[in-house]
Amino acid sequence: MAGLPEITIAGTVVADPEIRYTASGAAVANFTVAANDRRFDRDRNEWVDAGATFLRCSIWRQAAENVAETLTKGTRVLVTGVLRQRSYEKDGQTRYAFEVDATEVAVSLKFATAEVKKATRTAGAPAALAGEPDPWGSAPPATATARTTSGFDEPPF
Structure with a gap:
């Protein structure tokens, strides 16, 4: 994975993870994390959402099974992994998506205990x-x- 950017994202799982198994029996879990850009507006004296970034994440093998069993929609997580860009065709146009090949997934303890x-x-x-x-x-x-x-x-x- 040399040369690919490694990132850590803190955010919220937007749906329960989906787990599937390859023909050889390897587990892979897919889930999406939303990271919100939230700032305090002093003029209005309130927190304001300035948008969200949604990143599709995947993790393999035993960690995939742990993620599928542990995480649910709304869980705040920390995800570390390699950021990848892929392209695909839709309606005759080339589109791009960013995804994270996760190496570590942890439950955030900012607003919860575990x-x-x-x-x-x-x-x-x-x-x-x-x-x-x-x-x-x-x-x-x-x-x-x-x-x-x-x-x-x-x-x-």
Whole structure:
């Protein structure tokens, strides 16, 4: 992914995530995040919405299942990933869309609290993800749902 811009966006999920599976069994979750440009107008003494940016996001594998189980419409999130531009034809005109290939998705704690539970692993996960120590020393993914138990019995620290 070298050369592509990495971004972090804070916003609100506009609809429940959609999850699907590829022929090989890999999960992919798609969802849209709206980031509102909101400013305080001192003349009117109120907050004013100055527009919104909608970004379609996708995330893969175990994280996709965690996202689909955790996020719902209206959840405020932080999404980090690679920004991609694609073009398509509609009515004889070339149009462009920006999308985020998410690498991390987190529930924002700005206006909410969350209880974090370790996620269970899906069948067919690579050995390093199914209970074997991670060779890079990273922590197993966690979700803010009621999912419990995983192949990891000890925290990574």
